[in-house]
Amino acid sequence: MHWARAFAESTIGKKIFMAASGVILVGFVLVHMTGNLLMFQGPAAINHYSAFLKSSAPLLWAVRITLLVSVAVHIGSAWSLTLVARAARPARYARHHAQVSTWGARSMRTGGVLLFGFIVFHLLHLTTGNVHPEFSPSDVYGNVVVGLRMPVVAAFYVVAMIALGLHLAHGVSSLFQTLGLNHPHWNPIRHRLAIVLAVLVFTGFSTIPLAVAFGVLR
Amino acid sequence: MRITLRVWRQLGPTDPGRLETRDVPDVSPDMSFLEMLDVVNEGLIAAGETPIAFDHDCREGICGACSMMINGVPHGPNRATTTCQLHMRTFRDGDTIVVEPWRAKAFPVVRDLVVDRSALDRIISAGGFIGVSTGSAADANATPIPKTVADRAMDSAQCIGCGACVAACPNASAMLFTAAKVVHLGLLPQGQPERYRRVLSMVRQMDLEEFGGCTNFGECQDACPKEINVAVIGRMNADFLKASLSNRDEAA
Secondary structure, eight states: OHHHHHHHHSHHHHHHHHHHHHHHHHHHHHHHHHHHGGGGGOHHHHHHHHHHHTSOHHHHHHHHHHHHHHHHHHHHHHHHHHHHHHHHOOSOOSSOOOSSOOHHHHTHHHHHHHHHHHHHHHIIIIISOTTOTTOOTTOHHHHHHHHTOSHHHHHHHHHHHHHHHHHHHHHHHHHHHHTTOOOTTTHHHHHHHHHHHHHHHHHHHHHHHHHHHTTSOO | OOEEEEEEEOSSTTSOOEEEEEEEOOOOTTSBHHHHHHHHHHHHHHTTOOOOOOOOSOSSSSSOOOOOEETTEETOSSTTOOGGGOBGGGSOTTOEEEEEOOOBTTBOEEETTEEOOHHHHHHHHHHOOOOOOSSSOOOTTSSOOOHHHHHHHHHHHTOOOOOHHHHHOTTOBOHHHHHHHHHHHHHSGGGSTTHHHHHHHHHHHHHHTTOBOOOOOOHHHHHOTTOOOTHHHHHHHHHHHHHHHHOOOOOO
């Protein structure tokens, strides 16, 4: 198995792990966002959907474990590659002008750390309820409305979704390149797909804290 | 033209180094950047001081020796231009120009603006070659190669190994350099026998030299004086993945 080890230890291998886990996480984000929008159909719709997701414990845990492993692989590769990159340039330039770097590319690392913090908070807030004022396991609708009523919490959710949008704007087009799919026919499409997904995901998720903040959902 | 030069001076690999400010009053707009440095150095020698050390060789943009960071951009502000082909008319009278060596752990500073780029040579040694039969040279047209393939191989082969991609990369990654070499040989029929072994050993050497990884910023492509496209990195990633999954070791 030394080939597998050599692959996993190479910088390209780590990038491929990051891209592959990213694909799984993007898939989750899209499903999660679509499910969340049931909030606008009223308490019955979202609570029924939640009960449906939890109806099979083995399936639920299979999905949860897949996601946890993906997050671990994604962060582990990012962490390792960041250390390699830091070590690769010990002395900084007195003057350095980046020419083509996008906000998405620049914010991958800090935005990624912010997103990790958000995920931990979000799980404690609306999955386990540890940091929620009045958590009820069966009433998702009530949990969301009560949980996002504090402006600071709602603002944190929106800021985290800006970070997620930027992360996807770079990550979704970047993953094709990392997986070796670079072709002049498809490059404009993958760049556009990344922007469309970034805007879609940001908008889809942010409407909920904003709707609670402005009293549309109550 | 009169310019102010802020240039990196470093006595040797262990010296911490510093930026030194010099007034250069007698610059002709028609000078190349290296000729401007030559004039500065003649002045330094006449005054009994040590000239600024910098790498240069062909001075016609094809050797890749003249490598320096000019105002925070490898080879200065012009596109597809090496430092030797950069003319002083690019700058304005009274400009301050900051000149620094490439910054990467894999490129230790030898002196002033000169860095040791042997790491790139070692990546080439690891696999940037093809096997050929000895004897008289084969007919150049004996192997048919589609024009689009030949053109893409030629685009990659333009790499002069200057290291601007590493210098511009926020991660000090040598992916564009390595990929240009891997793709140049890997596209052509003559490069097929070693294709998958090549990508594995060149990437291994690239990592051993302690370059950073690629995060798809695209700064390398913009800095490359030969305009090598990051598409070569995508192709190298694909070859590396395929080689990792399927390459067989030679029987002992």
